[in-house]
Structure formats: C-alpha cells, structure tokens
Amino acid sequence: MADVLKTTCSYCGVGCGIKVKKDARNRVYVEGDPDHPVNRGMLCSKGMNLHHVVNNTSDRILYPEMRWSRSHPRERTDWDTALDRAAAVFKSIIKRHGPDSVGFYISGQCLTEEYYIANKLTKGFLKTNNIDTNSRLCMSSAVIGYKKTFGEDSVPVSYDDIELADCFLIAGANPAWCHPILFRRLEKHKENNPHIKIIVVDPRKTDSANFADLHLQIIPGTDVVLYNAIGRRLLDRKQIDHDFIKKHTEGFEKYRDLIKSTSLKNAAKICGITVDEIKDAADMIGASQGFITMWAMGLNQSVIGSNKNFSLLNLSLITGHVGKPGSGPFSLTGQPNAMGGREVGGMASLLAVHKDLGNPEHRKEVADFWGVDEISPKPGYTATEMFEALEKGKLKAIWIVCTNPLVSMPDVCRAEKALQQAKFVVVQDISHRSDTVKHADLLLPAAGWLEKEGTMTNSERRISYLPKGINAPGEAIPDVEILCRFARKMGFRGFDYATTEDIYREYSQMTKGTNIDISYLGYDRLKNEGSFQWPIPDYRHPGTPRLFTDRKFHTPSQKAVFNTPYSTENASIKPDSNYPLILTTGRIRDQWHTMTRTGKVSRLKTHYPEPVLEINPVDAYICKIKDGDVTEIKSRNGTVRVRARVTDSIREQVVFLPMHWGKQLQNDHSRANNLTNNIVDPLSKEPDFKYTAVSVSRYQKP
Ligand code: SF4
Secondary structure: OOOOEEEEOOOOOOOOEEEEEEOOOOOEEEEEOOOOOOOOOOOOOOHHHHHHHHHOOOOEOOOOEEOOOOOOOOEEOOHHHHHHHHHHHHHHHHHHHOHHHEEEEEOOOOOHHHHHHHHHHHHHHHOOOOEEEHHHHOOHHHHHHHHHHHOOOOOOOOHHHHHHOOEEEEEOOOHHHHOHHHHHHHHHHHHHOOOOEEEEEOOEOOHHHHHOOEEEOOOOOOHHHHHHHHHHHHHHOOOOOHHHHHHHEEOHHHHHHHHHOOOHHHHHHHHOOOHHHHHHHHHHHHHOOOEEEEEOHHHHOOOOHHHHHHHHHHHHHHOOOOOOOOOEEEEOOOOOOHHHHHHOOOOOOEEOOOEEOOOHHHHHHHHHHHOOOOOOOOOOOOHHHHHHHHHOOOOOEEEEEOOOHHHHOOOHHHHHHHHHHOOEEEEEEOEOOOOOHHHOOEEEEEOOOOOOOEEEEOOOOEEEEEOOOOOOOOOOEOHHHHHHHHHHHOOOOOOOOOOHHHHHHHHHHHOOOOOOOOOOOOHHHHHHHOOEEOOOOOOOOOOOOOOOOOOOOOOOOOOEEOOOOOOOOOOOOOOOOOOOEEEEEEOOOOOOOOOOOHHHOHHHHOOOOOOEEEEOHHHHHHOOOOOOOEEEEEOOOOEEEEEEEEOOOEOOOEEEEEOOOOOOOOOOOOOHHHOOOOOEOOOOOOEOOOOEEEEEEEOOOO
C-alpha cells in the first residue's frame, strides 16, 4: 500500500474522503481528507473508527462453506467446488421451474461495478428481472418522486448548494446523527449566517430538530397534509414563482385545486401542530432566496412514500427553487452507493443508465449492448415480494449479496421463515455477525472495504474511485470476481474481464449520450484528479454540480411535473384499542445498519449500549412504565422486549425503536422488525417502517 491511500468512507451516502495510512505495527488507520470537497477533513464517529473494522478480522468469513443438506452442518470447501455447486443448482432449478424461480438480493453497499455485473448476470443472462436491493427499503420512493417530477432519477443539487441557501426544510431525516458531516456543514453555515432558517419536520425532537428554527412535530403519516397546507399558504400569500410555473412546469392547475381545498385549520388538526406553525414554515420558505429540501427515510419508508415525495417536491416547483444556486430538492441517500446502484439499474423495476424495464426500446438497447436476445419484460420481484415468493414456493433459490435481511426486512420473523423454505440459499458477505449467514447453504467469503477496488456515487452524484490497499483475509475475493466466476460456470460469455476497470469501462460506455454520461470519465481521471459529479460529457469536463440550470427537464415536454398526491391518508393499519400507539423505527448516531461492522467497535457502543424504546412520559404513565423498565412491545406481527427510555423528545402516542439490533447481537426479542409489517407503497414498493400500531406494557417474567 502507498504511504497515503485516498479513498471514500463506506458507510453513508454523504461519501466523505478518507486518507488511509499504516502505523509502525503495520495496522491501518484513517484520517479525514482535508482536500476532499465533501468533508474537508471532517469525519463522524463511524468514519473515524473504520480502521478498527478493517484491523479486527476475527469475525470474517475466511473460506467458502457448503452443506449438502439442511440436516448437515456447512463444511469448508474450495472456490471451484462451491461455484460448481451454485451453477449446478441454479441450472437445475431454472430447467425445472423457469428463470423466474431464482433471484438475487443485493445491497447499496455494493460498488458500482458489482451492481452492474449482478444486473447484467441476472437480467441479461439468467433471463429474469428478479434482482432487487436493500436500497428498496430506504429510497425507492425518492426515485419515484424524481422520475415523475423531472422525468429521470436525477438529484439536481450539490452539497456546495448548502452554503448558498437561506432556508432548509429537513423532512423525516435526522442528519445530525445519520448524515453527520453534511449536518456539520449546515451548522457552520448557520453559525456564519444566523439569519438563515432551518425547519425540521419529525415526530421526534432529534438533535437536528433541536438545532432548527422551527420544529414541526407532526403525527406520523401526516406529511402530505402538511406540505399541501404549506403550498396553500404560499399560494394565498402570492409567494409562488408564476413565471417558472408557467414556462417550466405542467400539472399546476390540478395541484392548485388540491391545495386550495386544503384548510390550514383542518391540516393543523390532522398533523397535530398549530396553524401558526404551518404559517411560519410557509412564510420562511416564501421569503427565501435559496430553498433546499432534504429528506430521508421518514418520508420514503411509508405506504404513501411516493405521495409524500410528490407533495414535498411540489414545494420546490411552486416556488421555482430548482436549477438555481442554493436551491432544490435533495434526497439524502442512506447507503454509500445507493445512487450508483440506481445508475446501473440495480432494482427489479429499472434498467441501466436510467432506462425503464417497461419500455420495449430500452430493453432492446440494453439487450443489444450486452449481446443477448432480449431482456424479459416481466417485472422482477422487489425486496418484500422476493421473500413472499420464497414463502409461496415461487422463488426456489436466492443469492444474497452483502446485506442482512434477517434484521432489516419488515415483518422479519416471516422473512426468516420464508428463507427457511427456500430450496437453496447463497450468502456472499464479509462477516459471520450477520443473522442471515446462518441460513446459507452456500457461504461465500467476500473482500471488504480497502480489500478491493471500484467506484461509488454519493448523494450529490459524485463518483469516487476506491482503491485496493490491503489483501482480504483467508480466501475472500472481490464480489465482482465471485459473480463473474459464477457466470462463467453457468456457461455465459461476456464475464471474462481482466480487471475491475474493464467492467467500469463497459458500463461507462453504456452511458454515452445519456443524461448520466460518464463515458469520458476513466479510472485514470478518478485516480489522478479525484471525484466527479455526473454527467461528464467530454474528456476535460469538470463534472456537473447542478442539474437543470437551463430549466430543461428530462420529461418529453422538458417541463417539470406537479404530481398531485393520490392520497393524503396514511393507508397503513391504524392504531386501535389493542394496539393504541404508533411505532416508528430508525437509526442511532454511532451504529450502521445491522451492526455487522460498527457493532464490533467497542467505543461505538457507549452511546447506546443496547436497544431502548423511547416513550413519552404521558404514555409511560398510562402504560405503568418507569424509565429503565423492561417493556414488552407487541404488534400484530410480533414482539420486542427492551428497556424503556421515558423522554419528552417523542410526541405522545408515538414510540421509537432503533432498527440495528438482530438476534445474534442481542436476543430474539431485540429486532425492531419483529413488529413492522410488509405493506408497501403501491408505486415504489417501499415498506413502511415508520407506522406500526403497537401496544406497550411492562414486561414481567413468566
Ligand atoms: Fe462516513 Fe457518512 Fe460519517 Fe462521512 S458522514 S464519515 S460518509 S458515515
């Protein structure tokens, strides 16, 4: 490894630059990269402890393991035997049950090259669109929002717009904990410019909300009503951009009629806030010169997630705050490469380079590029559908890459039973700490961060190259190598790449002439000049920080579209006398996803040593619970037992659980997703992790 290796943090979608060095004992350590445009030398608690994850390999999967039947334990095997078996089983299942009987479930942690190869393999060669990603669980509603508003999944904004804006609406996100470096930039901007306004919409008083000028502590699920009411106030006060609406949008009349029918008084009642709070929010937005909305899971993870996105995006359109410095709608991606996955079509409903599976011309273009007869027009199973298909016996084999669904899926006990019913389960991952590993018939050891090369795209469309610095432990190999070797065992041509760069080159050529053109951006520029924001339409192009500056959108009419929310009602199962409280789940500051990496760093456990239930003092009193009591939380789907934290930071009739803990790291009753249900948004197919009816009581040992 070079004395200093420049790379990118592998946790969240902020995409901070990291310098990796080695100490006298040959162990790596990390520092924030002061020259990186995203973080300017800063790192959050997770990023600054990344080296502990790399240096401690005690949990790593070191060699392939296989079992011939479920009644036998897995045993060590070699790569050839493992992949021969995988190919033989996949061929046999496809022969008997057809290509749609197999599927891949991948991850926003995957590098772009890995995502690309997994898609090419599945959609092009296995002839099924059964490939979906855990990003389905966090941002697919935002994809729908962007596509229907701008014509493509195009995030128009840059982090550098933060310092140019004077009003922020942060909706369903707690960037102070979950996108910390981005939030540090916002804090600094506010310190330097006390007049800027920050509005946070969240049922919890988070650190982000505490920093805000205005906290709208709404009842979960009422976001659409709130944003329509804000639209109404802007309309009434004539604080809308008529010129932009007239020249550059369509669908305004229908939207105007909808918001005109929204009474502020009624909206305030539905949302559980005051009319003045709605007016204040609208007046801050109306007075601003640069308005940015930021949102994450609180908006997306909902049965009306697409609607929530539409209603928020409409506020940017009505005020004309798109394509201008310091303005625009900015969805914050959770995972480090959720955006890269979207670019290569890493979801059941997408094709590479923002092409649509439902479009026959697009399918032909992609098939021609890959040199295959056709891409199946049949939509693949999305994340929750994949597990339902396993349960029904329609899906026989599943290949899980770099994700831990047995902690992260909604209604996880059901997902666990579904996985047990699969005929063949392949798990390709780095750590034995994943609950999912236990169910693998074939376990494949993958190389992790720093142990392989590739690219990622962060929330602001910034592509970074991640170099290999150290060797993977044991017999672990890069994910692309595993997938390509499997493809060759299946007899598929077109997977004999000499290097990862060859894969990148192939994908980047596919982008030529499209709205995400990176065909002129090679590994050489990424290595020598650093990261770039797409599109990069010629060899010397510096990248594109901001989209739609010409106000020409990617729709057929080149106009942005007001999408009238099809429902303001949260269609999830409502609380009743048996389950009177609303559970919302989320992340905590120092842990990442299912803790397979952050969970092994002891200093990251001090903040939250165990999962706790946040409950308001009024509800705690009604439920006869004191701070620190072990509580039993029940929903129609399952049970969780954790200690209570009685706090007025959460509104009455709402409780909160962190989503990170699984059975393996705690116990059977610590998984928040024992409680959630798998009802999904009809357009985005994203599940609702923010609205589950539950009961809470003090737990008494039988
Ligand atoms: Fe890593 Fe995200 Fe923290 Fe940056 S903010 S150091 S990308 S976890």
